[in-house]
Amino acid sequence: MIKQACTKSDIAGVSFSIYPMSDNFVDIIKDSLEEVDTSKVHLKTDDVTTTVRGKLVHIFDVTKAIFMYAANTGEHVAFQATYSLGCPGDSTGDAYMAEDENPQNMEKIKDIKQFAGSKFSLYPLGGGDYMDVIYEQIDAMKKHVTVSPSHYSTRLDGEAVAIFNGLEQVFKATVEGGSSHTVMTVSISANSPSHKGVN
C-alpha cells in the first residue's frame, strides 16, 4: 500500500542528485557530502537520489553547501532537486524539527564565487490561483539573480549562492502565502563548457 496519510507537520524536504561529469564522480560526491554539516537534518542516500528532511532553512543550507563544494572542484557539475513541503508526508525525520534556525554551513560557503546557470519551476499544488502565485514569485526572483523565461521553467543566471538564496526565499514565500502543498524543481549547472559569456 503506497498511499500515505497527510500530516500537519511543517517538515520540509528535498530529493536531489548531484552529477559530476567526470570519471572521478564517486569521490566528488562523497567528498562534498562529507564536507557538509548535516547534523540538523535527516539525510539518506540511495542509488538514484539523496533525501534530506527537516526545517526549511536547513534543507536549503545543506543542499546549497553540497552543490558549492562539488562545483568548487572545477569540474562540470549539475544539480537537480525537488523541494517539497506539505501533504503527503510521513514521520521520517520529524525529530529534526526541534533544531534551531541557525544554518550550519552558511559561513563556510557564502563567499565562494561560482557562476551557475539554472532553471526552476514552482508548483503550488491543491488548486487556487496557482499561476498568479508562480508569476509573483518569478518577479521576486529578480532581486537575487538574472531572470529570463524558458520552456516549462524560469531561467536564473548568476552567482550560485544567490540562486540558492533566491530559491529559498521564493519557496518560503509560497508556503507562507498559504499553499498547502508546495513543490519546486530546480536544475543548476556549473562549469559547463556550454555556458556563454563566462570566461
Added chain:
Amino acid sequence: MIKQACTKSDIAGVSFSIYPMSDNFVDIIKDSLEEVDTSKVHLKTDDVTTTVRGKLVHIFDVTKAIFMYAANTGEHVAFQATYSLGCPGDSTGDAYMAEDENPQNMEKIKDIKQFAGSKFSLYPLGGGDYMDVIYEQIDAMKKHVTVSPSHYSTRLDGEAVAIFNGLEQVFKATVEGGSSHTVMTVSISANSPSHKGVN
C-alpha cells in the same frame, strides 16, 4: 514581461538533461542526440537543459531513445526530465502537431536490455482531487515495472524501456483524465555503481 498566455494547444513538451558521469560526457551527449531521429519534434539545447516539443508520443519516443543510446555506452548515466502538457504555453513547435503518431525511434531501441533505477512524481495542477489521480497512476505503473514508495516521488525499477513506456502511459492517462495542466518529473539512473541486486 514573463507572463505567458494560455493556449488551447495539445502540444506536449519536456525539458530534460542527460548526465554522463564521465570525462567523455560531451561526446556521449552529442553522439546520443545524433543517433536519435528528431524529425517529428522541435528540439533546442542550451547549457542547462534540452527542450523538446511536439506530440506526446514523439516527446516520449525521442527522450527514451536518447537515454537508451547514452546508457548503452556502459557509462553511469543519469537522466532528469520534466514533462508538461497544458497551460501555460506558447507557440514554439506548434507546426510539429501536424506529424503522424508513428514513433520514429521505437524499432531501433525496443530490444536494448538496460536495467535502470528511477523516481517519478506526477503533478496534476489546477486543483481537484489531485492526490487521487496520483495514487491511481502509481497503481497503474505496476503493470510495467517494480514500484515502491519513496520520499517526494515513487520509485520504479526494471528495464529502462519499460520504465519509459510506463511513464508515457501514466502521463497520457492523466491528461486524458481531464487534468488541464499536467507535469511529471523523472530521474532515471543507469549503470550506477550503487545499484543493488543487478548482475
